[in-house]
Amino acid sequence: MSIKDPAIDKVIDKNVVLRTENMTMQFGGVVAVDNLHLTIREHQIVALIGPNGAGKTTAFNMITGVYTPSSGKIFLRGEDITGMSPDKITRKGCARTFQNIRLFKDLTVFENIIIAKHFSMKSNVFSATLRLPSAIREEKRMREESEQLLERMGLADAKNDIASSLPYGKQRHLEIARALATNPSLLLLDEPAAGMNPQETEDLTASIMQIRKDFDLTVFLIEHHMDLVMEISDRIYVLDFGQTIGKGSPDEIQNNQRVVEAYLGVDDDAEN
C-alpha cells in the first residue's frame, strides 16, 4: 500500500473542520488565551469549558473573526481564516450565537431569520429595489427557506412576533435558528443554556443533538451546565486562566486531576 500515507492524510485533513495552532490573545499584559490548540472533526460535538474568565469567549471571538489573534493560526477546513472579518467567516460556513443574546430586537422573528439569508443574495441593490425578476426569484427562495426553517425549529407560530417579546428560552432558540439560517457546517454556541432551568436545559440538549443530525453539523459550544456538556460532548477542552488544562473525552475530563482542582479545589468556585 504505497499510496497509504498521502491518502490517509487527505482523509484526515478533510475530516478536520476547525483547527487552531498556537492561538493566543493578549490584551495588554494579560494573556486571555495562551497557545490554544484545537482540533474539531466532522460531525463532532466539542465543548469548551472552564471557570469564569478562563478565556472561552475570547477563543470564540478569535475563531469567528471578532478579534484577530495576537499570534497563531486558525484553519477552517484547511483554509487559513486568521484575521478574516466575521461576515466572511460566516459566509465560509461557520455561524455562531452569543453569550448575551444578540437578536435584532425590534424586528420580527421572520425578519431575524431572513436577514441571515441576505448574504446569499446575488442580485444587487438596484435589481432588488426595482424588483427585477431575478431579485423576485431570490426573495421568494429566501422566504421559502426561512419559513421551512421556522417550521422545523418550532417557531412558525411566533413568525410575526417581535423578537424581544418572546420568552427567554424561545429567544435562545431563535438565535440558534438564525445561526442555522446561514447554512453553516460548523455551529458555535456560546453558553446556549445560560439562564435556563433544568427542564429547559434538557430540552436544549435534545434539540442540539437533533439539529446536529438534521443539518449535518459540527458543533462547538461553551457551556457551564456540566450535565449537558457531559451528555452530549464527544470531546472536551478545559481552559483556566487562558491555559489549556485538559482535553479528552468526557470520562477523561471527569478523572483529570487538574480539571477537578480548577473547578472544585478553590472555595469561591465551589459556591458557584
Added chain:
Amino acid sequence: MNNKKKRNIICTAVLAVIVLILINFANDNLDAYIVRILNLCAIYTIIGLSMNLINGFTGLFSLGQAGFMAIGAYSVAVFNLPLDMRSSVFYMVPMNPIIANIHLDFVPALLLGGVLAGLAAFLIGAPVLRLRGDYLAIATLGFSEIIRILLTNWQSVTNGALGINKIPDNANNMWWSFGVAIIVIILIALLIKSSYGRAFKAIREDDIAAEAMGINLFKHKVMSFVIGGFFAGIGGGLYASLLGTVDPKQFYFTLTYNFLLIIVLGGMGSISGTIIASFIVTGGLELLRYFDEPLTVAGYELTMFRAGFSMVIYSVLLMVIVLFFRNGIMGRTELSWDRFFNFFAKIKTRFSPKAAKEDGTK
C-alpha cells in the same frame, strides 16, 4: 386575506387619484406663496427621507445632509443656468471656460447633482464609515462645512459668495417637486422592503450580530450612505430650482437640523412619519416667522418678538420632542390601510352599545 389585499389596492388607487387631483387643483388655483411652501414640503420630504435612510434605517448618525444638498443644488444652478445669462450672473469672475458652454436640461442637471452628491458620499463615507457613533457625526458635519467653504471660494464655478441666481424655476411647478417626491418615496419604500433594507435595519439593531450573520458592514453602510447622498442631491437640485437662486450661506450646517427635526419628529425609521413631519415642520417654520416680526398687544410692544425669536421657539420644540416624544409621531411603524381600518373598527366597537354592555359586565 385576499379580500383585504384587494381592498388595499383599491384604496391605494383611489388615494393616488385624489392626490393627483389635489396637486392639479393646487397648482392652478392656490396662491403662489402657498404653492411655494407646498413645494418646499415636498422637497423637504425627499431630503428627510434620504436622511432617514442613513440615520433612521441604517442607524448611522450622520449630519452631512446640507453638504449633499449643496452639491445637488449647485449642479442644477451651474448647468441648468441658460447660456445667455451666464455672463450677467458671473460678472465678477468669468465662468471657467471648460464648463462655460455646457448647458444641461433640468432633468440631466438634477440627476448629475444626485450622482455627484452620491460620489461625494462615497468619498467621505469610505474612510469615515469605519468609525462609529459620534465620530461619524463630527466627520460628516466637517464634510458639510468643507463643501460650503469650497463653494464660497471656487469662484469661477460657483460664483463664490455672490451665489448664482436666475436659475430656471422648474420646481415651482408642483408636478416637478411632488412628482419627484412621489418617485423617491416609492423607491425608498421598495428599497426598505427589499433584502438590502432588512440588512440596513439589522445593522441598526445590532451591528455585531449583523456581521456575524454574514452581512458586510462596511459595504452596506457605504451603500446606504451613497443612496442617501444621491437622494439628498436630487432634493438639493429641486431646492435650487424652487428658490431660483443659490448661495453658500443657505447651506450652513444648521440646515441639516431642519431634517434632523423632521426625522426625529416623524420617527427614526418611518417613511410615512417623515412625510407627515416634513409638512408639519416646513409649515411650522413658515408660521414661526410671525414671531420674528414686532408684535404690539394693546398698545404695548412685546420685546420678545424680534428677529431670531422663532429660532428660540424652534430649539425649545426640538428639546421638548427629544425629551417627551422620543419615538416621534410614527416611531418605527408605517401608516397602512390595515392600520387605518383597524383603527376605525376599534372606535366602532367602543361606541357600539353591545360592546359597551360587554365592557360593563366585566
